[in-house]
Amino acid sequence: MSAFSTLFRRELALAWGRGGGPLLAIGFYAGAVTLLPLSANIDPAHLAAVSVGLSWVCLALASLLSLERLFERDFEDGGLDLLALGPLPLEVTCLVKALAQWLTAGAPLAVAAPVAAIALGAPAAVAPLLFAAAALGGLAFSCLGGTGAALALASRRGGLLIAVIVLPLLVPPVIFGGAAVDAFVAGLPWAPGFAFLAAYAAGALALTPFAMAGACRNAQS
């Protein structure tokens, strides 16, 4: 357990300090949300209709930002090889990395999401649900994004490649989360979408560490 908590603290510290940490994701998120009304009709009724959807899809985009450095730095300086030799299985190491990514990028974005949605005209009552959905969705985004980041390790040209690999995989969480918050705003039952989102996040949390570890071993071989 102590190896686990030591690694977890290390990953959190790295993710928090890495190139501006969560501020970078928040800054991108704020910028993207600002651009959307500028490019579209700013009639409040028009904007309010798409407000939660826009704030939700920008979350998915913002979650891609810091993925590139998730494994790359450890891979380049040999840290990943040491971690692979250490007491923890590589699967657990990858899981810890994804969780740290979630806590340092997903959680701050989950706080920012209701603010963005309300600024775009969503009713304030949606804030708790949007926060919860963004937190859960962020977990799925981190797990799938981590898989893409680990796969792109062997190529050493990360960035855009990770986005191309990961975006199609993000379809289910985007649909489930967007459906839940949209249904809440429309006064419809929102629980099914939220439950599907939670199930998807749980499934991603359980399965993607194996894909991440396999991809890391492949890049190291």
Added chain:
Amino acid sequence: MINALANPHRFMAFSRWAAPILAVAAVALVAVGLWLGFTAPEDYQQGSTVRIMYIHVPAAWISMFSYACLGGASFFALIFRHSLADAAARAVAPLGAAFTFLALVTGSLWGRPMWGTWWVWDARLTSVLVLFLLFVGYIALRASIDDEAKAGRAGAILALVGLINLPIVKFSVDWWNTLHQGESIFRAGGSTLAPVFLLPLAIMGVGYMCAFGALWMVATRAEVWRRRASSLALQAAFS
């Protein structure tokens, strides 16, 4: 059969004859299917645009089938480290992307007169588009990794992740929205399609399958030859 063909020499000997035979069968079946399809009576609602079905529906079948082939080949390549399976996976990805693209384009051309729009964000269209993006992601990942073996394993992991995700994508998209007509051919209680339309469609389906098989074999053969050529070039460089 698959076990026997896992031997590259036997596969090369087999596919040398099987690929041209399948190709001839494909040309014959597609010609007959198109002939029957274009001489079939017009649909009472859709008029002559119903004939797009004979191009569109088999392409959509093959697009799904080819991802299953990619997943299966990736599984064998990843678990058993089988180089022929890896060559087959690499060969099937552009084919699958091409059939998926064909399904999307013909569907769009069919949608314009029937639904009055080129594209709708309907469940089936969206899931086929996501399928296309998965193929593109696979091709992009393989293309960006220089080391052949690493590219194969990374691609196999991505293909398997996509294979698990694809039914969920399908389900989520269905749950999200549906406008496309429901399944009308493989359904409990028999097909809702009249036999005069069903026969040419079935012939076209088998013809597409033969064409896919022939193209896949040829592409896999080309991949095997390419690997032999590059290893010969390496040997020549070091000798």
